[in-house]
Amino acid sequence: MITVKKILGHSALAALMLVLAACNSAPEAEPEQTQGSPSPSASASAAASASASASPSVAPSASASIAPASSEPSRSQVPQAPDEPEEGMPPTAMEAASTVMRALSRGDMETLASWAHPDKGVRFSPYAYVDTATDLVFTRDQLKGLMKDSKPYVWREFAGSGEVIKLTFAEYFKRFVYDADFMNKAETALNKGLGQGTTLNNINEVYPKDSYDFVEYHIAGVDPSAEGMDWRSLRLVFEKMGEDRALVGIVHDQWTP
Numbered sequence: 001m002i003t004v005k006k007i008l009g010h011s012a013l014a015a016l017m018l019v020l021a022a023c024n025s026a027p028e029a030e031p032e033q034t035q036g037s038p039s040p041s042a043s044a045s046a047a048a049s050a051s052a053s054a055s056p057s058v059a060p061s062a063s064a065s066i067a068p069a070s071s072e073p074s075r076s077q078v079p080q081a082p083d084e085p086e087e088g089m090p091p092t093a094m095e096a097a098s099t100v101m102r103a104l105s106r107g108d109m110e111t112l113a114s115w116a117h118p119d120k121g122v123r124f125s126p127y128a129y130v131d132t133a134t135d136l137v138f139t140r141d142q143l144k145g146l147m148k149d150s151k152p153y154v155w156r157e158f159a160g161s162g163e164v165i166k167l168t169f170a171e172y173f174k175r176f177v178y179d180a181d182f183m184n185k186a187e188t189a190l191n192k193g194l195g196q197g198t199t200l201n202n203i204n205e206v207y208p209k210d211s212y213d214f215v216e217y218h219i220a221g222v223d224p225s226a227e228g229m230d231w232r233s234l235r236l237v238f239e240k241m242g243e244d245r246a247l248v249g250i251v252h253d254q255w256t257p
Contacts, residue, residue: 090243093190097215097236100247104234105183107173113143117239117246126155126165126176128201128233128253147173159199159256176252180232186217194218195233197256207237207249214238214249229255 091099096115103111116122121139125131134156138146146169155165155172167175180186187194191209193201195218203214214237221228237249 093213096245104178113140115247116140117248123249125251128199130206180219182217
């Protein structure tokens, strides 16, 4: 016969077993977060951020930040030929000659006339010997229209043959002024002769150095087959007028027999 005591004992045992089973099957509760304490995921993010900010930034490579030095000189280092004088500054003889030669290369008679001596004009000599008695002289006003002048002038005699040089100014200009590329191919010198032929050169007697400067443009040869017997020179003579200069002579020179 089952007693009440046994029944109660079995019931209590069964109830205890149910409680233990329920406790084992329940998930562990996550720890309650207190205000201000970061969650594990936030901590991980913060740690990653701290690691990233603490890591040094990658420096740019030398090839990206430093350009290789160029071996080619800059434009300011490249030597330049004498150009037109600066405005308001007195020209040097080389600057004046460069401006006049540029005008001659273009047939620019207006610019040429502006450089002519206001009183003496410009004397044209076909050869090295300057003949003050027969060489033609033109004033500023005459120079401006000479290229269009159809009148033939007598310019002395041809060296060697002795024939009279009778040409218009335009013809004379092509034969005894700009008869070679003096602007681009000539060697230049100040108060020094570069071309020397059989014709007497009396430029320093007619234009003494204390009052005049001359710039010579010299081409050693035009045709290689001529072996130098076709050299050309053009001498531009300037009178010193205080700090300024005025063109007074254009002396042509060349190889002569």
